[in-house]
Amino acid sequence: MASEEPLFDPSLKKRKPKKKTVAFDEDPLGADADPTQPAPDTIEPTTVSGDVVDLGPSTAHESMKLNGSEGAESKKDDDELKAMFGDLKKKKKKKEIPMDFGDDSGTSTPVAVPAASGAAEDLDFSDIKKKKKSSKKKAAFDLEAFEKELNESKAKSGGDDDDEDGPEPGSTAHLDVDDAELGDDPFAHPDAPVGVDAGTEAWLKSDRDYTYPELLTRFYASLHAANPALLSSSSKRYTIAPPSIHREGNKKSIFANVTDICKRMHRQPEHVIQFLFAEMGTTGSVDGAGRLVIKGRFQQKQVENVLRRYIVEYVTCKTCKSPDTLLTKENRIFFMSCESCGSRRSVNAIKSGFQAQVGKRSKNKTG
Amino acid sequence: MSVQNLNTFDPFADEGESLGTNADVGSQANYIHIRIQQRNGRKTLTTLQGLPKEYDAKKLLKAFKKEFACNGTLVEDEEMGQVIQLQGDQRTKISTFLIENGIERATIKVHGF
Numbered sequence: 180m181a182s183e184e185p186l187f188d189p190s191l192k193k194r195k196p197k198k199k200t201v202a203f204d205e206d207p208l209g210a211d212a213d214p215t216q217p218a219p220d221t222i223e224p225t226t227v228s229g230d231v232v233d234l235g236p237s238t239a240h241e242s243m244k245l246n247g248s249e250g251a252e253s254k255k256d257d258d259e260l261k262a263m264f265g266d267l268k269k270k271k272k273k274k275e276i277p278m279d280f281g282d283d284s285g286t287s288t289p290v291a292v293p294a295a296s297g298a299a300e301d302l303d304f305s306d307i308k309k310k311k312k313s314s315k316k317k318a319a320f321d322l323e324a325f326e327k328e329l330n331e332s333k334a335k336s337g338g339d340d341d342d343e344d345g346p347e348p349g350s351t352a353h354l355d356v357d358d359a360e361l362g363d364d365p366f367a368h369p370d371a372p373v374g375v376d377a378g379t380e381a382w383l384k385s386d387r388d389y390t391y392p393e394l395l396t397r398f399y400a401s402l403h404a405a406n407p408a409l410l411s412s413s414s415k416r417y418t419i420a421p422p423s424i425h426r427e428g429n430k431k432s433i434f435a436n437v438t439d440i441c442k443r444m445h446r447q448p449e450h451v452i453q454f455l456f457a458e459m460g461t462t463g464s465v466d467g468a469g470r471l472v473i474k475g476r477f478q479q480k481q482v483e484n485v486l487r488r489y490i491v492e493y494v495t496c497k498t499c500k501s502p503d504t505l506l507t508k509e510n511r512i513f514f515m516s517c518e519s520c521g522s523r524r525s526v527n528a529i530k531s532g533f534q535a536q537v538g539k540r541s542k543n544k545t546g
Numbered sequence: 547m548s549v550q551n552l553n554t555f556d557p558f559a560d561e562g563e564s565l566g567t568n569a570d571v572g573s574q575a576n577y578i579h580i581r582i583q584q585r586n587g588r589k590t591l592t593t594l595q596g597l598p599k600e601y602d603a604k605k606l607l608k609a610f611k612k613e614f615a616c617n618g619t620l621v622e623d624e625e626m627g628q629v630i631q632l633q634g635d636q637r638t639k640i641s642t643f644l645i646e647n648g649i650e651r652a653t654i655k656v657h658g659f
Contacts, residue, residue: 459582
């Protein structure tokens with residue numbers, strides 16, 4: 180082959196780097212037809228689409244060979260190359276999908292979970308201490324499974340496990356949504372049967388007392404089995420789009436989606452903006468497009484922190500942690516009434532506090 | 547027959563009461579506020595406001611300046627009273643310093659981004 184190629188037109192040389200670029204894009208299929216044949220061995224989970232992927236470059240290579248043998252007309256070759264590129268692009272997409280499947284099914288977690296459960300069952304007959312540990316693990320897995328059945332986000336389960344409070348439910352949400360979407364599916368399927376079967380039967384076979392986590396998982400299992408309506412109701416999660424902060428010039432930041440976030444929180448933009456300014460110790464204005472122009476350099480993370488604090492202070496209900504609240508003003512005092520639990524409390528007025536003199540005094544004459 | 551003006555009822559008493567309760571409900575007076583302000587460039591200013599009367603702001607400022615290796619000044623404000631003003635972002639340092647020296651964590655409010 181390689182000896183034949185230089186004999187033909189320079190168009191073939193042009194083709195070579197193209198081939199190489201294609202090869203860079205697709206790793207297992209990267210080399211020529213020869214490595215494509217071992218490729219299906221490396222990619223095990225790819226079944227149908229994997230075959231398609233393998234067939235693609237082999238056909239490409241064959242066509243290339245054909246082109247090489249024909250060699251005379253470069254236009255045809257180009258056309259075919261283009262066609263091949265189109266195919267390859269399609270195949271890339273196809274390939275990504277089986278790769279995702281591979282990630283889902285091939286990750287260590289689902290493999291590890293049944294192993295852990297099996298180990299737990301084995302350990303149940305041997306030692307009590309180990310039993311407790313294993314049951315704890317099991318319980319954790321079961322909780323996770325259940326919560327993922329609820330489509331709750333990963334953060335909440337993590338919070339349950341780590342005993343962290345949820346003072347910042349709103350703003351962590353948008354970070355966690357992706358994790359939840361990615362992480363839920365592989366976990367949910369292998370875990371669910373484990374939680375139901377092993378959790379109930381673990382202490383039936385042995386003489387020991389049941390541990391608290393086991394009972395807890397059993398309670399949750401029976402609870403959710405009894406009324407599946409809970410699953411859908413608790414799946415709600417308070418999410419807010421992250422604030423989009425741009426820099427305008429050198430000394431101003433633009434908070435573009437203030438109005439969206441305010442709508443999402445059901446709060447007046449004036450209130451939110453007032454809080455932002457008071458908290459960040461700066462001033463600003465709202466421009467024509469409804470964006471907030473903040474004096475000073477602020478990064479998205481910083482604004483997000485302030486928003487998080489606002490949500491904790493003025494949006495979430497203190498008693499039931501529900502974000503479904505209304506803020507009303509009566510006699511110069513803001514009251515926050517919860518829509519879900521009906522509690523009502525007054526909230527602190529926003530005070531900007533002491534503002535130090537910044538900048539030239541001649542510029543900043545007040546009054 | 548009763549003349550309204552002769553009533554012992556004090557019209558201002560009610561308001562005073564309600565204000566008193568409001569002060570209890572949404573009181574901001576007891577908090578120690580630590581704030582930050584941006585100056586030009588990446589310079590910042592930290593202000594400490596609402597220090598309890600039993601602490602000597604002047605001595606505290608001196609301790610701050612020595613501890614955090616920064617300059618600072620004591621500002622008299624009509625509304626806020628004495629405000630300690632330090633150069634740079636000293637918020638966490640101030641809060642840890644105050645907590646270590648026996649001020650409750652719950653009374654300290656750190657503001658800013």
